[in-house]
Amino acid sequence: MTLIEQIKQGRFLEATCDFSQPFVAEEWTLDSGLHCQLLYRGVLQITPRDLSCDAKDIVLSSGIHGDETSPIELIQHVASSIVLGHIQPTHRLLLIIAHPEAVNYQQRFMTENMNRLFQVRNPERNNECRIANALQLAINSFYGASIAIKPERWHLDLHCAIRPSQHDTFAISPYTDKQTRSNKLFSFIHHAKLNAVLLSNTPSPTFAWYSAEYHGAQALTIELGRVGKIGHNDFTLLAPFRDAMLQLITDVALPIIWTSEVEVYQVSRTITKQQPEFYFTFNDDVANFTFFAEGDEFAVDGRQTYSASVGGEAVVFPNRHVMLGQRAALMVKKANLIFDEQVRVCDITNASY
Numbered sequence: 521m522t523l524i525e526q527i528k529q530g531r532f533l534e535a536t537c538d539f540s541q542p543f544v545a546e547e548w549t550l551d552s553g554l555h556c557q558l559l560y561r562g563v564l565q566i567t568p569r570d571l572s573c574d575a576k577d578i579v580l581s582s583g584i585h586g587d588e589t590s591p592i593e594l595i596q597h598v599a600s601s602i603v604l605g606h607i608q609p610t611h612r613l614l615l616i617i618a619h620p621e622a623v624n625y626q627q628r629f630m631t632e633n634m635n636r637l638f639q640v641r642n643p644e645r646n647n648e649c650r651i652a653n654a655l656q657l658a659i660n661s662f663y664g665a666s667i668a669i670k671p672e673r674w675h676l677d678l679h680c681a682i683r684p685s686q687h688d689t690f691a692i693s694p695y696t697d698k699q700t701r702s703n704k705l706f707s708f709i710h711h712a713k714l715n716a717v718l719l720s721n722t723p724s725p726t727f728a729w730y731s732a733e734y735h736g737a738q739a740l741t742i743e744l745g746r747v748g749k750i751g752h753n754d755f756t757l758l759a760p761f762r763d764a765m766l767q768l769i770t771d772v773a774l775p776i777i778w779t780s781e782v783e784v785y786q787v788s789r790t791i792t793k794q795q796p797e798f799y800f801t802f803n804d805d806v807a808n809f810t811f812f813a814e815g816d817e818f819a820v821d822g823r824q825t826y827s828a829s830v831g832g833e834a835v836v837f838p839n840r841h842v843m844l845g846q847r848a849a850l851m852v853k854k855a856n857l858i859f860d861e862q863v864r865v866c867d868i869t870n871a872s873y
Protein backbone atom coordinates (compact mmCIF):
# COMPACT_ATOMS: atom_id res chain seq x y z
CA MET A 521 0.00 0.00 0.00
CA THR A 522 1.37 3.47 -0.88
CA LEU A 523 1.96 6.17 1.73
CA ILE A 524 -1.01 8.15 0.44
CA GLU A 525 -3.30 5.13 0.63
CA GLN A 526 -2.24 4.60 4.25
CA ILE A 527 -2.87 8.26 5.08
CA LYS A 528 -6.30 8.15 3.41
CA GLN A 529 -7.14 5.25 5.71
CA GLY A 530 -6.26 7.44 8.72
CA ARG A 531 -2.75 6.07 9.32
CA PHE A 532 -0.63 9.23 9.11
CA LEU A 533 1.87 8.11 11.77
CA GLU A 534 2.34 4.65 10.27
CA ALA A 535 2.80 6.07 6.77
CA THR A 536 5.24 8.74 8.01
CA CYS A 537 7.45 6.12 9.70
CA ASP A 538 7.25 3.60 6.84
CA PHE A 539 10.65 3.90 5.12
CA SER A 540 9.98 0.82 2.97
CA GLN A 541 8.03 3.21 0.73
CA PRO A 542 9.60 6.08 -1.21
CA PHE A 543 8.23 9.49 -0.31
CA VAL A 544 6.13 11.09 -3.05
CA ALA A 545 4.49 14.50 -2.53
CA GLU A 546 0.81 14.32 -3.42
CA GLU A 547 -2.49 16.15 -2.97
CA TRP A 548 -6.12 15.14 -2.93
CA THR A 549 -9.54 16.48 -1.97
CA LEU A 550 -11.94 14.85 0.48
CA ASP A 551 -15.70 14.58 -0.24
CA SER A 552 -16.22 17.37 2.32
CA GLY A 553 -14.11 19.68 0.12
CA LEU A 554 -11.10 19.68 2.47
CA HIS A 555 -7.90 19.80 0.44
CA CYS A 556 -4.99 17.67 1.72
CA GLN A 557 -1.37 18.17 0.61
CA LEU A 558 1.42 15.86 1.71
CA LEU A 559 4.37 18.24 1.34
CA TYR A 560 7.21 16.28 2.95
CA ARG A 561 7.36 13.01 4.86
CA GLY A 562 5.33 13.80 8.02
CA VAL A 563 4.12 17.23 6.84
CA LEU A 564 0.43 17.39 5.93
CA GLN A 565 -1.30 20.63 4.98
CA ILE A 566 -5.10 20.84 5.28
CA THR A 567 -7.12 23.58 3.62
CA PRO A 568 -10.90 23.88 4.14
CA ARG A 569 -12.87 24.73 0.96
CA ASP A 570 -14.81 27.69 2.35
CA LEU A 571 -12.35 29.71 4.36
CA SER A 572 -13.69 32.80 6.11
CA CYS A 573 -11.67 35.99 5.79
CA ASP A 574 -10.57 35.68 9.41
CA ALA A 575 -9.45 32.04 9.14
CA LYS A 576 -6.42 31.23 11.25
CA ASP A 577 -3.18 29.55 10.08
CA ILE A 578 -2.44 26.87 12.67
CA VAL A 579 0.71 24.72 12.87
CA LEU A 580 0.51 21.68 15.16
CA SER A 581 3.88 19.94 15.35
CA SER A 582 5.27 16.89 17.11
CA GLY A 583 8.21 14.53 16.87
CA ILE A 584 10.95 17.17 16.78
CA HIS A 585 12.32 14.74 19.38
CA GLY A 586 11.69 11.14 18.31
CA ASP A 587 11.13 9.65 21.78
CA GLU A 588 8.45 12.19 22.81
CA THR A 589 5.57 10.02 21.74
CA SER A 590 2.30 11.29 23.28
CA PRO A 591 2.45 14.43 21.07
CA ILE A 592 3.05 12.20 18.03
CA GLU A 593 -0.01 10.11 18.92
CA LEU A 594 -2.06 13.32 19.40
CA ILE A 595 -1.11 14.56 15.91
CA GLN A 596 -1.96 11.11 14.50
CA HIS A 597 -5.37 11.45 16.22
CA VAL A 598 -5.96 14.91 14.70
CA ALA A 599 -4.87 13.78 11.19
CA SER A 600 -7.02 10.64 11.20
CA SER A 601 -10.05 12.49 12.64
CA ILE A 602 -9.77 14.94 9.73
CA VAL A 603 -9.13 12.55 6.82
CA LEU A 604 -11.82 10.14 8.04
CA GLY A 605 -14.27 13.06 8.27
CA HIS A 606 -14.87 12.85 12.04
CA ILE A 607 -14.05 16.52 12.52
CA GLN A 608 -14.25 19.50 10.16
CA PRO A 609 -11.45 22.04 10.66
CA THR A 610 -12.41 25.60 9.80
CA HIS A 611 -8.83 26.93 9.63
CA ARG A 612 -5.75 26.23 7.52
CA LEU A 613 -3.64 23.59 9.25
CA LEU A 614 -0.12 22.26 9.00
CA LEU A 615 0.23 18.94 10.86
CA ILE A 616 3.77 17.72 11.49
CA ILE A 617 5.48 14.56 12.70
CA ALA A 618 8.97 15.92 12.25
CA HIS A 619 11.58 13.19 12.68
CA PRO A 620 10.25 9.72 11.76
CA GLU A 621 13.72 8.13 11.68
CA ALA A 622 14.26 9.09 15.35
CA VAL A 623 10.70 7.90 16.13
CA ASN A 624 11.57 4.49 14.65
CA TYR A 625 14.77 4.35 16.72
CA GLN A 626 12.88 5.60 19.83
CA GLN A 627 15.57 8.26 20.26
CA ARG A 628 15.51 11.99 21.00
CA PHE A 629 17.71 12.54 17.92
CA MET A 630 20.11 10.65 15.66
CA THR A 631 23.07 13.08 15.42
CA GLU A 632 22.10 16.42 16.95
CA ASN A 633 19.19 18.05 18.75
CA MET A 634 16.84 19.35 16.05
CA ASN A 635 15.21 21.88 18.40
CA ARG A 636 18.43 23.90 18.35
CA LEU A 637 18.41 24.30 14.55
CA PHE A 638 15.78 26.99 13.96
CA GLN A 639 17.71 30.22 14.35
CA VAL A 640 19.02 30.29 10.77
CA ARG A 641 19.15 28.00 7.75
CA ASN A 642 21.63 25.18 8.52
CA PRO A 643 24.56 23.80 6.51
CA GLU A 644 23.21 20.33 5.65
CA ARG A 645 25.75 18.26 7.66
CA ASN A 646 23.21 15.64 8.81
CA ASN A 647 19.57 14.58 8.61
CA GLU A 648 18.43 16.82 11.48
CA CYS A 649 19.79 19.85 9.58
CA ARG A 650 18.03 18.76 6.38
CA ILE A 651 14.70 18.25 8.18
CA ALA A 652 14.97 21.55 10.10
CA ASN A 653 15.66 23.39 6.82
CA ALA A 654 12.70 21.68 5.13
CA LEU A 655 10.47 22.59 8.09
CA GLN A 656 11.59 26.22 7.91
CA LEU A 657 10.56 26.30 4.23
CA ALA A 658 7.25 24.56 4.97
CA ILE A 659 6.47 27.13 7.69
CA ASN A 660 7.46 30.06 5.44
CA SER A 661 5.24 28.95 2.59
CA PHE A 662 2.35 27.97 4.89
CA TYR A 663 2.20 31.33 6.66
CA GLY A 664 3.11 33.14 3.42
CA ALA A 665 0.01 31.73 1.67
CA SER A 666 -2.44 32.98 4.30
CA ILE A 667 -5.72 34.23 2.84
CA ALA A 668 -6.69 36.41 5.80
CA ILE A 669 -6.08 40.15 5.56
CA LYS A 670 -4.77 40.30 9.14
CA PRO A 671 -3.72 36.68 9.55
CA GLU A 672 -3.90 35.12 13.00
CA ARG A 673 -1.04 32.66 13.13
CA TRP A 674 -0.62 29.91 15.70
CA HIS A 675 2.05 27.31 16.32
CA LEU A 676 1.83 24.70 19.08
CA ASP A 677 5.02 22.59 19.12
CA LEU A 678 4.34 19.55 21.29
CA HIS A 679 7.01 17.86 23.43
CA CYS A 680 7.43 15.67 26.54
CA ALA A 681 9.87 16.12 29.42
CA ILE A 682 12.75 13.70 29.98
CA ARG A 683 12.61 13.80 33.79
CA PRO A 684 9.81 14.00 36.37
CA SER A 685 8.24 17.41 36.84
CA GLN A 686 6.44 19.28 39.60
CA HIS A 687 4.11 20.44 36.80
CA ASP A 688 2.96 17.58 34.52
CA THR A 689 2.04 19.90 31.68
CA PHE A 690 3.50 23.32 30.94
CA ALA A 691 4.15 25.74 28.11
CA ILE A 692 7.20 27.79 27.17
CA SER A 693 6.47 31.12 25.52
CA PRO A 694 9.47 32.05 23.32
CA TYR A 695 10.99 35.51 23.58
CA THR A 696 10.51 37.89 20.67
CA ASP A 697 9.65 41.57 20.32
CA LYS A 698 6.63 40.61 18.13
CA GLN A 699 3.14 40.62 19.76
CA THR A 700 3.01 36.90 20.44
CA ARG A 701 1.54 36.75 23.94
CA SER A 702 -2.11 37.46 23.10
CA ASN A 703 -5.13 37.11 25.36
CA LYS A 704 -6.34 34.26 23.10
CA LEU A 705 -3.10 32.35 23.57
CA PHE A 706 -3.24 32.67 27.36
CA SER A 707 -6.94 31.69 27.30
CA PHE A 708 -5.91 28.60 25.35
CA ILE A 709 -3.42 27.72 28.11
CA HIS A 710 -6.27 28.08 30.62
CA HIS A 711 -8.75 25.96 28.61
CA ALA A 712 -6.09 23.30 27.95
CA LYS A 713 -5.54 23.12 31.73
CA LEU A 714 -1.78 23.41 31.36
CA ASN A 715 -0.31 23.63 34.86
CA ALA A 716 2.28 26.33 34.21
CA VAL A 717 3.73 28.73 31.65
CA LEU A 718 7.37 29.86 31.38
CA LEU A 719 8.18 33.16 29.74
CA SER A 720 11.55 33.08 27.99
CA ASN A 721 13.72 36.16 28.33
CA THR A 722 16.08 35.70 25.36
CA PRO A 723 15.77 34.43 21.76
CA SER A 724 16.12 30.65 21.45
CA PRO A 725 16.87 28.35 18.50
CA THR A 726 13.61 26.37 18.86
CA PHE A 727 10.87 25.57 16.34
CA ALA A 728 8.24 27.59 18.26
CA TRP A 729 10.61 30.57 18.47
CA TYR A 730 11.09 30.43 14.66
CA SER A 731 7.36 30.89 14.03
CA ALA A 732 7.07 33.61 16.66
CA GLU A 733 10.13 35.57 15.56
CA TYR A 734 9.88 35.30 11.76
CA HIS A 735 6.09 35.09 11.37
CA GLY A 736 4.65 36.74 14.49
CA ALA A 737 2.83 33.52 15.38
CA GLN A 738 1.19 32.92 18.76
CA ALA A 739 3.66 30.16 19.48
CA LEU A 740 4.32 27.83 22.39
CA THR A 741 6.50 24.84 23.08
CA ILE A 742 4.17 22.61 25.12
CA GLU A 743 5.39 19.87 27.45
CA LEU A 744 2.83 17.07 27.78
CA GLY A 745 3.93 14.66 30.49
CA ARG A 746 7.00 12.46 30.19
CA VAL A 747 8.66 10.54 27.38
CA GLY A 748 7.26 7.02 26.92
CA LYS A 749 6.68 4.35 24.31
CA ILE A 750 4.01 4.61 21.60
CA GLY A 751 0.90 2.73 22.75
CA HIS A 752 1.80 3.09 26.45
CA ASN A 753 0.94 6.75 27.01
CA ASP A 754 -1.87 7.66 29.43
CA PHE A 755 -4.05 10.24 27.70
CA THR A 756 -6.29 10.93 30.72
CA LEU A 757 -3.92 13.66 31.84
CA LEU A 758 -3.80 15.14 28.33
CA ALA A 759 -7.57 15.08 27.61
CA PRO A 760 -8.15 18.80 28.40
CA PHE A 761 -5.23 19.75 26.13
CA ARG A 762 -6.49 17.47 23.31
CA ASP A 763 -10.01 18.92 23.61
CA ALA A 764 -8.78 22.54 23.60
CA MET A 765 -6.63 21.79 20.51
CA LEU A 766 -9.65 20.27 18.69
CA GLN A 767 -11.76 23.28 19.70
CA LEU A 768 -9.08 25.61 18.34
CA ILE A 769 -9.07 23.97 14.90
CA THR A 770 -12.85 23.52 14.63
CA ASP A 771 -13.51 27.02 15.90
CA VAL A 772 -15.55 26.39 18.99
CA ALA A 773 -15.47 29.86 20.55
CA LEU A 774 -13.36 29.79 23.69
CA PRO A 775 -14.10 32.63 26.11
CA ILE A 776 -11.21 34.92 26.97
CA ILE A 777 -10.20 33.97 30.48
CA TRP A 778 -7.08 33.80 32.64
CA THR A 779 -6.74 32.10 35.95
CA SER A 780 -4.24 32.10 38.76
CA GLU A 781 -4.45 28.28 38.70
CA VAL A 782 -1.79 28.43 35.98
CA GLU A 783 1.58 29.00 37.66
CA VAL A 784 3.69 31.62 35.83
CA TYR A 785 7.48 31.61 35.71
CA GLN A 786 9.96 33.96 34.14
CA VAL A 787 13.26 32.57 32.91
CA SER A 788 15.94 34.27 35.01
CA ARG A 789 18.92 32.82 33.10
CA THR A 790 20.02 30.07 30.78
CA ILE A 791 22.91 27.88 31.97
CA THR A 792 25.11 27.04 28.98
CA LYS A 793 27.55 24.12 29.17
CA GLN A 794 31.05 25.47 28.46
CA GLN A 795 33.34 22.71 29.71
CA PRO A 796 33.35 18.91 29.29
CA GLU A 797 33.59 18.67 33.12
CA PHE A 798 30.03 19.86 33.72
CA TYR A 799 27.79 18.44 36.42
CA PHE A 800 24.78 19.26 38.57
CA THR A 801 24.92 18.94 42.34
CA PHE A 802 21.71 16.86 42.23
CA ASN A 803 20.69 13.49 40.75
CA ASP A 804 19.28 12.88 37.27
CA ASP A 805 15.85 12.04 38.75
CA VAL A 806 15.37 15.43 40.47
CA ALA A 807 12.13 16.94 39.13
CA ASN A 808 11.78 19.97 36.87
CA PHE A 809 10.88 23.11 38.93
CA THR A 810 12.88 21.96 41.97
CA PHE A 811 13.67 25.10 43.98
CA PHE A 812 17.12 26.17 45.15
CA ALA A 813 17.32 28.72 47.95
CA GLU A 814 19.50 31.79 47.46
CA GLY A 815 23.18 30.81 47.55
CA ASP A 816 22.61 27.07 47.06
CA GLU A 817 25.10 25.63 44.56
CA PHE A 818 23.37 23.69 41.79
CA ALA A 819 25.95 23.24 38.98
CA VAL A 820 29.67 23.16 38.32
CA ASP A 821 31.10 23.90 34.85
CA GLY A 822 34.86 23.32 34.89
CA ARG A 823 36.12 25.95 37.34
CA GLN A 824 32.86 27.90 37.40
CA THR A 825 30.22 27.19 40.03
CA TYR A 826 26.56 28.23 39.80
CA SER A 827 24.47 29.15 42.86
CA ALA A 828 20.85 30.29 43.10
CA SER A 829 20.45 34.07 42.89
CA VAL A 830 18.62 36.49 45.21
CA GLY A 831 15.21 35.09 46.25
CA GLY A 832 16.12 31.60 44.97
CA GLU A 833 15.57 29.95 41.58
CA ALA A 834 14.01 26.73 40.28
CA VAL A 835 15.62 24.49 37.66
CA VAL A 836 13.93 23.30 34.44
CA PHE A 837 15.29 20.88 31.78
CA PRO A 838 18.63 20.20 33.50
CA ASN A 839 20.71 18.04 31.15
CA ARG A 840 24.43 17.55 31.72
CA HIS A 841 24.80 15.52 28.48
CA VAL A 842 24.19 18.40 26.04
CA MET A 843 26.85 19.45 23.52
CA LEU A 844 29.32 22.19 24.54
CA GLY A 845 27.80 25.60 23.88
CA GLN A 846 24.23 24.34 24.33
CA ARG A 847 21.67 24.96 27.06
CA ALA A 848 22.22 22.72 30.09
CA ALA A 849 19.32 24.16 32.15
CA LEU A 850 16.84 27.00 32.42
CA MET A 851 16.64 28.79 35.76
CA VAL A 852 13.23 30.29 36.52
CA LYS A 853 11.50 32.46 39.11
CA LYS A 854 7.80 32.67 39.89
CA ALA A 855 6.08 35.67 38.30
CA ASN A 856 2.72 37.41 38.00
CA LEU A 857 1.18 38.48 34.71
CA ILE A 858 -0.33 41.90 34.42
CA PHE A 859 -2.94 42.32 31.70
CA ASP A 860 -4.17 45.42 29.91
CA GLU A 861 -7.87 46.19 29.35
CA GLN A 862 -7.95 43.77 26.36
CA VAL A 863 -6.55 41.05 28.67
CA ARG A 864 -3.23 41.09 26.79
CA VAL A 865 -0.06 40.49 28.78
CA CYS A 866 1.44 43.94 29.22
CA ASP A 867 3.83 43.37 32.11
CA ILE A 868 5.40 40.71 34.26
CA THR A 869 6.33 41.16 37.91
CA ASN A 870 8.23 38.92 40.32
CA ALA A 871 6.31 36.73 42.73
CA SER A 872 7.66 35.00 45.80
CA TYR A 873 7.67 31.30 46.68
Ligand SMILES: O=C(O)CCC(=O)N[C@@H](CCC(=O)O)C(=O)O
Nearest residue numbers: 635679680681682692726741837
Ligand atom coordinates in the same frame (compact mmCIF):
# COMPACT_ATOMS: atom_id res chain seq x y z
O1 LIG B 1 12.96 17.41 29.36
C1 LIG B 1 13.85 17.98 28.75
O2 LIG B 1 14.98 18.19 29.25
C2 LIG B 1 13.63 18.50 27.35
C3 LIG B 1 12.21 18.47 26.86
C4 LIG B 1 12.21 19.30 25.57
O3 LIG B 1 12.49 18.77 24.53
N1 LIG B 1 12.00 20.61 25.75
C5 LIG B 1 12.24 21.56 24.69
C6 LIG B 1 11.93 22.93 25.23
C7 LIG B 1 12.13 23.99 24.19
C8 LIG B 1 12.08 25.41 24.74
O4 LIG B 1 12.84 25.74 25.62
O5 LIG B 1 11.23 26.18 24.28
C9 LIG B 1 13.68 21.47 24.24
O6 LIG B 1 14.57 21.30 25.08
O7 LIG B 1 13.92 21.59 23.04
Ligand SMILES: [Zn+2]
Nearest residue numbers: 585588679680
Ligand atom coordinates in the same frame (compact mmCIF):
# COMPACT_ATOMS: atom_id res chain seq x y z
ZN1 LIG C 1 11.31 17.77 23.10
